[in-house]
Amino acid sequence: MLWIPIDRSSAIPLNRQVYQQIREKILSGELQAGVRLASTRELSTELNVSRNVILEAYDQLLAEGFLVAQRGSGTFVAEGASLTRTDPSHEIQKVNHKYAENGIINFRSGIPALDLFPRKIWAKLSHQLWNDSESTNLGYDLPEGRLELRQTLAYYLKRTRGVHCHPEQIIITSGATQAMTLVSRLLLSPNDIAIMEDPITNDIQTIFTSSGATIYPIPVDEDGMKTALLPKNIVPKFIFLTPSHQFPLGGTLPIQRRIQLVQYARNQHCYLIEDDYDSEFRFEGLPISSLQGLDPEHVLYIGSFSKILSPALRIGYIVLPTHLIEKCRQLKWFTDLHTPSLEQLILARFINEGYLERHIGKMKKFYKRQRDFLIQCLHTAFSTNIKILGYSTGMHLVAEFKDIHFSQEILLKIEQFGVKVYPVENHAITKGNYHNRIIIGYGHLKQEEIEKGVERLLQALNSIVR
Template sequence: MLWIHIDRTLKIPLKKQVYEQLRMKILRGELSGGERLPSSREFASHLGISRNVVIEAYEQLLAEGYVEGHQGAGTFVAKGAYLDKELKSGTLSFLDTFDVPEANSDIIDFRSGIPALDMFPRQEWGRLAKQVCLEAPDSIFGYDYPEGRSELRHVLSRYLKRTRGVHCHPDQLVITSGATQALSLVAKLLLSKGDHVIIEDPITHEIQTIFSSTGASLYPLSVDEQGMNTEYLPKNILPSFIFLTPSHQFPLGSILPIQRRIQLIQYARQADCYIVEDDYDSEFRYQGSPISSLQGLEPERVIYIGTFSKILSPALRLGYLILPPTLTERCKNLKWFNDLHTPSLEQMTLARFIYQGQLENHIRKMRKIYQKRREIVRNSLKKEFGENVKILGDSTGLHLIVEFINIEFTKQTINIIKNNKVKVYPVELHTIQKGKHKNKIILGYGNLTKEEIEEGICRLKNALVGAKHEAKQLI
C-alpha cells in the first residue's frame, strides 16, 4: 500500500497533506505515469481518515493534470508529470518546510531559534509604530529604495559598531526581509552552477538548500569544540565563499577562536574569495561579553548577515546584509528584482526603537530571562538523565545540544518522542556528512516556560524509556 505521512498536529488540512505528498511523489517519479493509485475507500481506510478527504485530494490532482480517471478502472498517474530527478533530493515540498505548531496544541516543542513571543515589547513597539504612522512624511507610504530606509541604516551601522565591532558605512547596509532573504541574495550574487562553497558541517539544513539550489557544490568542513576546523581548508579548490557562524556555531554552539579566524582570513585572501558570517543570535551570551564579529577584522572581505527574528520576533521579517563596497550596487539591484523593498513602516519603527535605546534594554531584559530558562533545562536534564547526558554549546543563544549515551535519534525514535507529545530535533538533520552526530539533539528553550521545559524533558525521558523497551521487544 502507498505510504504517506498524516500529521494531525499541523494546521494544514488533511486534504492538503494528502494532495501535496501525492503531487511530490508524482513530480519526483516515485509514482510513474500509468501507475494506478489506491481506491479512495481503500486509501482512506489505510490512512485512518475520511474517504471524502481522499476524494477531494484526488479531484484536485485530476484538475491539475497529475492524474487521470478511467471510468470503472480507477485513478492513474498521468504520463508526462515527472519533472526531474533532482527533486528527489534537492527540492523541499510545502510539508517539508511547514512547521508551525497548532494553536493550543499540547505538544511541547523544543524548536530552536524562537524567542519568547509573549515577551515581545508590544507597548513600546505599538507606541513607536503609531508615532511613525502619524508623523512620517506621506512618501513613506509609497515605493521605497531596495536597500532600505536611510534612517534605519544609519542607526543600525552605529549600533553594530558599538555592540558587535562591525565596521561599515550605512551605504554598505541592505535591509532584508529576514536572514533567509539575505542568504538567498548572497547565493544569487556569488553562486552559479559548478561553483564551490566551503561550509560548516553541521549547519542549518535550510542554508544548505539555499546554496545548493544554485547548482553550487558544498564542501563541508567538520566542526569541533572550537568551531570550523580551519586546519582542513582545501588547497585544491577555489571557493566562491566560505560560510560559517563563528560567534555561536549552529547547531553545536562552539565559538571560533582568534587563531582560527586569522587562519580563515589568510586563506580567503589567498583564494581571493569572500567569507559570509551569519551572526544569528550572539546578543544572548551568558558567560562574559558578546563575541566580536569576524567582519570587524576584515571588512573588505567579510559579508555579514544579521536578523531581528531572534532578538524581537520572526513576524517582523527584518534582517540585514553588510557587504564590501564592491558588491553593494549589485546586491541592491537583486533586492529590487526580488521584492522592490522591505516594508517601510516596520523599518522606521525599528529605527526609532534602536535610536531610543529600547532594543538594548530589551536585550538586557531577555538575556536574564533566557539565562534562567537555560538553567532550568540544565537542571531538568540532570534530574531526569543524570550522568547519561552531556550538555554542549550552552554559553550563548536560545538552544543547547544534548549528547546522550547509548541512544541514537533515528526516525523511529523521534516519532516515539513525538507520540509522547514532545518535539525535539536531531543534530543529524543538519549534517552533510552523515553518521557523526546520531546521539545528539537540539533543545531550544527561548519560547518555553519553566513548566513547559520541566514537563517536556520529563516526557522525553518517558519516551526514551519506551523506545528502549520497544527495541528490546524487536530483538
Template sequence: MVWVAVDRRLNTPLTKQIFHQLQSKILNGDLKAGQALPSTRQLAADLQVSRNVVLEVYEQLMAEGYLEARQGSGTFVAEGALLKHPLTFESLPDSIKHTGTKMTEDIVNFRSGIPALELFPRKHWARLAQQVLSDTPGRSFGYGSPEGRYELRSAIAKYLYRTRGVRCHPDQLVITSGATQAITLVAKLLVNPGDHIMIEDPITNDIQTIFTSCGARLIPLPVDHSGIAADRLVTGAYHGSVYVTPSHQYPLGSILPIQRRVQLIEYARNTGSYIVEDDYDSEFRYEGPPIHSLQSLDPSVVIYIGTFSKILSPALRIGYLILPYPLVERCRMLKWFSDLHTPSLEQLILARFIEEGFLERHIRQMKKVYKQRRNFLRKVLGQCFGDSVQVTGDSTGLHLIAEFTGIRFTNEVLEQMLGAGVSVHGVEMHAIQKGRHENRIILGYGNLEEQQIEKGISRIKHVLDNIRK
C-alpha cells in the same frame, strides 16, 4: 422556467446564491448557449426577491461573459461558456495537510532559535507604531528602495558598531525579509552552478538546501570545540567562499578563536574569496560581553548576516546583509527582483525602537530570562540523567547540546519522543557527513518556561528509560 432555489436561513447573500446556481447551470450545460433567461422582473417574482437582487446577478454574469443582452429581445446565455468537465473541489492529499509548525498544546517543543514570544515588548512597539503611523509622510506608504529604509540601515550600523565592532556605512546594508532571504541573496551573489562553497559540518539543513538549490557544490569542513577546522580550507582549483557561524556555531555552539579567524581572513585575501558570517543569536552571551564579529577584522572580505528573529520575534521578518562595496549594487538588484523591498512601516518602527534604546534594554532583560531558563534546563538534565549526559555549547544563544552516553537518536527514537509529547531534533539531521553526532540532541529553551522544560525532560527520560530496558 429556470429552477433556482434560495435559502434565507443561510449566511450567504441572496445575490451570491443566485449567481452561483446560474453560473453552474451555464458551465455544465443545463442552460445552453443562446437560451433565453427570464426577465429580471419575472425571475424576481418567481423567487420572491427584490428585482434589484436579480439585476445585480444578471449584471455580474454579463460582466464575466456568461450572458449577453440583445436589444429588444432579452437576456441570453452566451456562446463558449460550456465547460465540459466542470472543476470539482477535492480534499487535499494528506501529504500536504497541516503543514508548518502547528503542534498540540500538550507537546513540549524544544525547537531552537525561538525567543520568548510572550515577552515581546508590545507596549513599546505599539506606542512607536502609533507614532510612525501618525508622523510618517504619505510618500512612505508607497514603494520603497530595495536596500531598505535609510533610517533603519543607519540605526543598525550604529548599533552593531557599539555592540559587535562591525564597521560599515549604512549604504553597505541591505534590509531583507528575514535571515533566510539574506542567505538566499548571498548564495545568488556568490554561486554559479557547479561552484564550490565550504561550509561547516554540521550546519542547519536549511543553509545546505539554499546553497545547493543555487547550484553550489558543498565542501563540508568538520567542526570541533573551537569551531570550523580552518586548517582544512581548500585552496587551488576548488577554492570558493566559506560560510561560518563563528560567534556561536550552529548547532554545536562552539566559538571560533582569533587564530582560526585570522586563518579565514588570510584565506579570503589570498584567494579573492568571501567569508559569509552568519551572526544569528550572539547577542545572548551569558559569560562576558558578546564576541566581536569576524567582519570587524576585515570588512572588505566578509559578508555579515544578522536577523531580529531571535532578538525580538520571527513574525517581524526583518534581517539584514552588510556587504563589501563591490557586491552592494548587484545585491540591491537581486533584492529588487526578489520582492521589491521589505515592508517599510515595520522598518521605521524598528528604527525608532533601536534609536530610542529599547532594543538594547530588551536584550539586557532577555539575557536574564534566558540565562535562568538555561540554568534550569541544565539542572533538570543533571537531576534526570546524572553523569550519562554532557551539556555543551550553552555559553551563548537560545539552545544547548545534550550528549548522551549509550544512546543513538535515530528517527525511530525521535518519533517515540514525539509520541510521548516532546519534540526534539538530533544534531545528526544537520550533519553532511553522517555518523558522528548520533548521541546528541539540540534543546532550545528560549520559548519554554520552567514548568514546560521540566515536563519535557521528564518525557525524554521516560522514553530513554524504556529504550535502555
C-alpha cells in the same frame, strides 16, 4: 435540488456561503459541465433565504466564469471549470497536522519568547510614526532600505559588534533568509564551490545548493569550524560560517581560527559569509566581536531581528564589501523592490531611543534562567547518561546521550509521548557522526513546559530501552 447547508450563526454572509459551496461543487466535479442549476427563486425558497442572497451568489459565479446564463433556458455549469485534485487528502492532512501539534511540547530551536515582545513600546512608536510621517513615506522606496535605519545600524553594529562599515554598505532585507538568497545569487553560479561548516542549518544548505553550487563541508568541534582542514587545492566562492555561535553545536570561533580564515580568504581570493546567529544572547562575558571587523573587504556580514525581537518583523540586513554594493542593490530591487518602509522607520526609532538594548538585556536574563532550569531538569532526569553541549549562548543547547541512536522510528516514538525534539544529524552534510545528539530549544517555553517535556522524554527513552 442542491444540498447547501446554511449556518445562520456564522460570521460569513449568507450569499458568500452559497457562492463558496457551489464553487467547491463545480471545482470538485460534483456539479459537471452543462448541468442546469435551480432558478434563483427556486433555490431561495428551498434554502429559506432572500432571493437577493442567491442572485448575488450566482452573479459572482457568473463573473468568475463558473456559470453561464442562457436567455430563456436558465443558468448552467460552464465548461472547463472543474479541477482534479492531485491529492484529495491534502486538506485533511493539513488539518490533522495542525491539531496533532496540540498538547505536544515542542523543543524547536530559534523561536524567541514572543509573549515578551515589547508590544506597548512598539505600538507607541508605530502610532507616533503614522501621525508624524510624511506622505512620501507611503510610496515606493530604495531597494537598499531606509537611510534612517542604515545609519542607525552602522553606528549600533560598530559599537556592539565591532563591525566597520558606513550606511551605504548595508542592504536591508526581509530577514536573514532573503539575505542568504541574495548572497547566493550575488556570488554563486552552477558548479561553483562553497565551503560550509558541518553541521549547519539544513535550510541554508538548500539555499546555496539551489544555485547549482557544490558544498565542501568542514567539520566543527567545540570551538567551531576546524580551520586547519581548509583545502588548499580548490578555489571556493566563499566560506559560510556562524563564528559567534555555531549552529547547531554552539561553539565560538577563537581569534586564531578567525585569523586563519581571513588569511585563507585573502590567499584564495574568496569571501567569508558571517552569519551572526544569536550573538546578542551570550551568557558568559560580552558578545564576541565580529569576524567582519578583521577584514571588511573580504567578509559579508548577515544579521536579523527575528531572534532578538520577532520573526514577524521580517527585517534583516547584509553588510557588504564596497565593490559588491551596486550589484546587490540591483538584485534586491529585482527580488521585491524594497523591504516595508514603515517597519524600518519604527525599528530605527526603537534602536535610537535605547529600547533595543534594554530589551536584549532583559531577554538575556530570561533566557539564562530558562537555560539553567533546562540543564537542571536534564541532569536530574538523565544523570550521567547525558552530556550537554553548546549552552553558553542563544536559545538552544545540544544534548548527547549514551547508547541512544535517534532514528526516525525513535523520534516518532518520542513524539507519541507528547514531546518533539530535533536531531543534530538532520543538519549534517556528512552523515553518520551525530546520531546520539539532539537539539533542545527553550526560548519560547514556560518552565513548567520544559520540566514536563523532559519528563516525557525520559519516559519515552525508558520505554525504548525496555
